[in-house]
Every structure is written in C-alpha cells, then in structure tokens.
Amino acid sequence: MFNRFQSLIRDYFGFSHKESLGFTVLIFLTILCLFIPFLYRFVSDRNPIDTSATDQRKLDSLVALMQAEEARQPQFGSRPEKDKTTGERFSEPKLFNFDPNTVSVAGLQQLGLPKWLAERIDKYRTKGGQFRKKEDLLRIYDFPPDLYDQLEPYIALKETPRSGQFPSERFGDTKASSSEPYQPGERKPFPERPAYAERPAKPAIQPFDINTADTAQLIALKGIGSTLAGRIVKFRDALGGFITTEQFRDIYGLDSLVLGELEKFGKIQSAVHKIPVNTASVDQLDKHPFLSRRQAQIIVNYREQHGAYTSTESLKPIRILDAKTIEKIAPYLEF
Secondary structure, eight states, X not given: XXXXXXXXXXXXXXXXXXXXXXXXXXXXXXXXXXXXXXXXXXXXXXXXXXXXXHHHHHHHHHHHHHHHHHHHSOOTTTSOGGGSOHHHHHXXXXXXXXOTTTOOHHHHHHTTOOHHHHHHHHHHHHTTOOOOSGGGGGGSTTOOHHHHHHHGGGBOOOOOOOTTOOOGGGGOOHHHHHHSOOOTTOOOOOOOOOOOOXXXXXXXXXXXXXXXXXXXXXXXXXXXXXXHHHHHHHHXXXXXXXXXXGGGGGSTTOOHHHHHHHHHXXXXXXXXXXXXXXXXXXXXXXXXXXXXXXXXXXXXXXXHHHOOOOSGGGGTTOTTSXXXXXXHHGGGEEO
16 A cells, blocks of 8 residues: 555656655654644643642742731831931921022932932032022922922022112211211212223125135125035036025025025126036036936036037936926036
8 A cells, every 4th residue: 555655646646666655654653743742632631730729839839938028027117216217217208498499419418309309409509509588499300299288388499689770888888988978969970880892893795706716705704604605606616607596595504694695795796607518527517516417427428429509408308307407507517
C-alpha cells in the first residue's frame, strides 16, 4: 500500500523516487504534528490536583502576620510630638503669618506648599516678581485655589508707600523748615538742575536705488538686521534686479513692517541684469530664483533641438513652463 501511494504521488507530480519518498515522509510528519495536541489531552490526567485548600491556608497565614505587624506599630496620628521624625514634622502643614515676598522656600513648604511650587515662587521673586496684593499668589502657574483660600488669612503684605508720599530726607529736613515763620514775598531758590548734552538728531533716511543698495543702507530701515539685509541682497543679485516692488514679497521672512519700509524707501531706478537665453548654460539658468533645475535643463535641450529662441513666444511650446512662469522670467531674458 505504501509503494502504491508513493507511485501515485510520483506519477501525479512527476517526482523522482527520492522526491516522492521525502514528500511522503513530510505528509506523515505534518499529520503527526496535527494530532499531537489531541493525543496529549487523551493521555494526560483529566483530574488535576486540587491545591486550593493549601493556597488558602498560606494566604490566611500571610494576612495574620500583616495584621500582627500593623498592630505592633502605633498609628501616625497617635504618636506624640517628641517621637515624630523631622520628616514627619516637616510634612505636617503649620499655618503662620507670612509675607510671600520674603518667606523662604522652607517656610513655604512648612505652610503646606509642595517643594516644586515653593521653588517656582522663589524663582519668580529672583526674576524681579513682586506680590502687591494677596490675589497675586494665584498668578503663579498651577497654584491651587483651595490652598490659597486656606492661606489667605495668614498673608501679611508690607504696605508700600503710595505715589505722592516720599521720605522726608529726599527734600531735606521738613520739620526744621516748618518751624520757621512764613514770610510773604520770600521764596527760596530751587537748586539748578545739571545740564545734559542734547542727543544728536538721527539723520533722516533718504530713498535709494534698491537694485544697487548695499546691506548698510538696508539695515538703516526699521525691522531689518544684518541677516535679513544679506538675504535681500542675495535674492536681488540672483534675480538680476527688481522690476517692481511686488517682487519684495517673494523674499522669505519679510513681514508687513519690512515690506512697508522697502516700498517707501527702496526705489527702482536702474535696469535689471538679463540672461542671454540662447547662450546660457543650465547652471546659469538654474541660478535664477524663478526657474528650477529641471526647467533650466529642458530650456537648453529644447534650444539645442529646435534652434535659438526669438521671443517669449518661443518658450510657450515648452510644456513645463506655464504662462505665469514665462511672464515672471521674460524681463530677465535676452534674445
């Protein structure tokens, strides 16, 4: 029967004698692996040992040990004050009158504030912050409102002198002067104020040619620093010069203030630099901001295949150049 089954496999699949024998052994092992779980369930004991009673006794003994240990140690609230550790005394909040402008971090923690919040208040004060009203404590980020309600009766802020109230020593001894009788027509001269040098007036900015301006002229405008001035000059040189003030908006990073300054003082007074499109290389065309590398390559390839360009109309058959791109680069091309 085995030989007949093997010959059947050999004839059906076209196997050799060794291949059919290996295929038969593989089928046998596969069937054996499938039936092993069922054989294990049948052979193994279906009545497992019941250990629930033993486990229950172990759990009961552990619970009894825990209860006995807890009974031997006194409760936290019933311990006398002298037996408490320093950490336990410090963790219990103690309320007292305090000034949030001068109380230490340890004092804030003693009032019940967590350490991170006490350090945040101290950092706020070191940076010049000051609490003028009790409610200013709520301006601290994440300060709990319920904690503020608890501490509010104990906040004692020192009164600051109101406007118009100045110490007497700023104006001399007022008590001595008040005792002298007032004589009409007699007025004491005020001390002369020291003369200060007048600040020189800032020179007015004059309009300039944006196509020839350097970075120093651009930095004089509001909102333009050295980095932004260098970016404007770099864009202008790559472009070949501006033909309209609307092109200022193509420069990255210019806000409304800078655009207004450029439109007010940057005048277009000189012609732009043009690229000879019939002799320019791919690298020369690629440097222009309005053209990509692929567009520059196709312009050169089309020129080599169809001849020199005569006008902007000669660029329209190039599909990669849309009408808007041709309109933008036309003033910079020389035919």
